[in-house]
Amino acid sequence: MKLHFQDLVRMKGAKPIAMLTAYTCPVARGIEKAGVPVMLVGDTVGMVEMGFDSTRAVTIEHMEYHIGAVRRGAANTHIIGDLPYRTDKDPETALINAKRLIEAGADSVKIEGPKTSIITHLIEHGIPVVGHTGLTPQTAKSFKQVGNTSSEAKRVADEAQEIQDAGAFMVVLEHIPYSLATSITRALSIPTIGIGAGPDCDGQVLVINDALGLGDYWPPFSKQYAQVSETILHVAKAFSSEVASMEFPNNIIQFTGNKKR
Ligand code: KIV
Numbered sequence: 001m002k003l004h005f006q007d008l009v010r011m012k013g014a015k016p017i018a019m020l021t022a023y024t025c026p027v028a029r030g031i032e033k034a035g036v037p038v039m040l041v042g043d044t045v046g047m048v049e050m051g052f053d054s055t056r057a058v059t060i061e062h063m064e065y066h067i068g069a070v071r072r073g074a075a076n077t078h079i080i081g082d083l084p085y086r087t088d089k090d091p092e093t094a095l096i097n098a099k100r101l102i103e104a105g106a107d108s109v110k111i112e113g114p115k116t117s118i119i120t121h122l123i124e125h126g127i128p129v130v131g132h133t134g135l136t137p138q139t140a141k142s143f144k145q146v147g148n149t150s151s152e153a154k155r156v157a158d159e160a161q162e163i164q165d166a167g168a169f170m171v172v173l174e175h176i177p178y179s180l181a182t183s184i185t186r187a188l189s190i191p192t193i194g195i196g197a198g199p200d201c202d203g204q205v206l207v208i209n210d211a212l213g214l215g216d217y218w219p220p221f222s223k224q225y226a227q228v229s230e231t232i233l234h235v236a237k238a239f240s241s242e243v244a245s246m247e248f249p250n251n252i253i254q255f256t257g258n259k260k261r
Contacts, residue, residue, distance in 0.1 A: 003037050003078045005108055005128040005169045012191040017203025019080075019193055020211065023049050023066045027208055028073030039074060040110065040205060041067045043082040043138070048209040055137050058084040060097050064104040071105025080130050081106030085138045091121035098127045108169070112136040114159040116166035123167040131163030134197065135175035143219070145196070147176040160184045160192070172205065173197040175221065196221030 011017050019038040022028040023045045045066050046058035067081045081101035088094035088111050098109045108128035113136050119129045133156055135146045147156040163171050170191045173181050178198025185192040185200050194201030209215050210222035214229055242248035
């Protein structure tokens with residue numbers, strides 16, 4: 001059963017919230033089958049799937065394409081769609097673009113930074129919003145941890161509070177000291193979702209490519225549950241050598257049982 005944003009709010013303090021990013025239909029299908037209650041179609045897609053150096057190259061059309069694919073794979077999961085760089089530059093532009101993401105299949109949208117008037121505007125028009133503070137890759141100069149001086153920690157804590165006060169139903173805390181995430185989580189009434197923010201957040205999000213071991217760099221705070229890049233290498237080498245030796249397709253039994261193809 002698909003969770004409404006209010007169901008997610010009720011999970012605060014009751015049950016840890018698991019969230020994975022997803023960008024494609026078959027991966028979304030697997031994540032839904034596993035019972036993960038929320039997927040984030042993040043603009044990380046630009047870096048982990050499209051080969052860009054930053055998330056700033058991602059467009060609203062890219063997001064519509066990926067949200068559509070994820071929705072086709074996961075009809076019954078709450079999907080959050082990221083508003084990419086500058087597509088939320090003012091309240092009206094943000095509303096037009098948020099509607100496009102909802103039309104593509106998202107249930108809610110995520111906005112980076114303390115853009116309180118924009119968050120409020122979307123909520124007034126019926127669009128549930130997730131906030132994001134700490135490291136905010138759309139505007140960050142580096143991917144280093146944020147919030148480790150007292151003034152930075154105060155700024156991040158203030159931003160989280162402002163995001164809640166503007167009406168967001170959940171907030172992502174990215175790459176901040178664990179103790180800061182703990183105090184923000186205690187201070188807010190909405191769930192906090194951590195990525196590199198320690199165990200005390202109300203939930204955790206992982207980029208699916210990091211979890212799969214798909215790619216060639218993974219942040220130190222992520223965990224690889226598989227080594228899919230190694231599997232790809234192994235499969236491609238095996239296939240190519242079997243074509244060379246003519247073992248493939250000569251030694252396979254003809255398979256006609258798959259009705260879909
Ligand atoms: O774009 C994204 O995938 C994100 C997560 C890293 C939280 O914002």
